[in-house]
Amino acid sequence: MDWYPLWNSLRIAMVSSVLVFFTGIFAAYYVAKLHPVVKGVLDVVLTLPLVLPPTVVGYFLLVFLGPRRPFGGWMLDAFGIKMVMTWYSGIFAASVVAFPLMYRTARGAFESFDKTLAYAGQTLGLSNTYIFWRIQMPACRQGILAGAVLAFARALGEYGATSMIAGYTPGRTATISTTVYQLWRTDNDALAFRWVMVNVLISTIVLLAVNLLERRERRR
């Protein structure tokens, strides 16, 4: 069994969950402070990938990143970087699709954060950066953690948009999900089943880890 799809899926999921972790927190922090109207609009835009079919996300990504499109073409001409049909194309797809999970859970956490703690910090002359990293973040770590785990799990399972912008090249762009689909289509049920089990195993481990973390939190 060629393990490439596992390695590729894991690196795509890890890179995109790190990206989404920071951008999601950043967006959640600033959107929460905005004027209600702007906030409402931005909130819809940032959450859309959660409800749109992945094929629609894939379409938008192709229009943006394709080598014949303005941005994708510019990247290719200026830097020689091809944005589609490479292993890292999967990162774009996974990040966009996983972003709303991080963003929404983080925003929920920030909104339920007791602001008097921040005010108390301000009266002590602490900087906003200090308050954010040392008071707000630890207070919200449950929500942040839940968001990060969900984002990772979603990124690992991304199929639709990935298959559209990364395609299926064995040993290059193949991920677990695209491999399962390919094997199923070509009547290789036995191998498809093994990959399904690998995927179930990873997802179970991720969820167990969340439960363990939660239990440890309870003991504190």
Place this chain on the structure above:
Amino acid sequence: MRKKFAEMMLTVAVAISLLVGCGAKEDSVQTTSEEDAKANEVVPEEDAEHLTTDNEAVTLHIFAAASMTETLEEIQKMYADVAPEVTLVFNFDSSGTLKTQIQEGADCDIFISAAQKQMNQLDISADPEINEEGLDFLLEGSRVNLLENKVVLAVAEGNPSGIMSFEDLGSDKLQLLALGNEDVPVGQYSTELLTNLELLDKLETDGKITYGSNVKEVTTQVAEASADAGIIYATDAFSAGLMVVDEATEELCKKVVYPAAILKNTQNQEAAAAFLEYLQTPECMEVFARVGFSKAK
């Protein structure tokens, strides 16, 4: 804190289950319509015939290879004048997918495949080695060879990688080649062709092949320049305005013949036969010829 975590997980879980719930609903609607279809089958045969002999509205479900999308849509407009009482509903996909859908009981009156294989798999009179499951879905005597197509090598507009022939696929000019999957006719033709050129193994080990699930996907990948070149049908290259640099000879891969047949379970046998007849008229052949099909010999 514990509560917040639980609350958040709950919100997300509810959100997800809502989404999944919508999907499930759609499924159940489909099942009901399939059940309806089954209920219809019980209608006594006389009644069914009565429906088609009159000028009452008839809906024909036609499952056709994805490569026929443009031509059949044009013919659909022409047929509205010939037989206004007949509504044509098309389902375009790879012949492999269509074959599976028919096998699973989808409502279909006419099947047009892009290769003999998928048709044979549904034909009880075909070689049992191909029709392994002994499926008997075709109306006896209705099967015809409708069209011929060509397998070509297409490149994106302007041909930036400078690929000029099938042989060039073995050179460094090529970085990524788009092919159809093994279960798609165009994929089978491509595999045969590349095996004959002794290029398939090399391209696979170099990771230079990306597999699409039908010919339109492969065409789009070339049109978007996601891949440097793709092996598709002459007709798809034409419809998408792609540049064709090479054409497969008969030594490289077998002739591409599109067979058509009426399905045994059809409720509208006469209307289906009439349409299949119409497809073979000079008017329709002209439409087909315009994009690169030729009449099957």
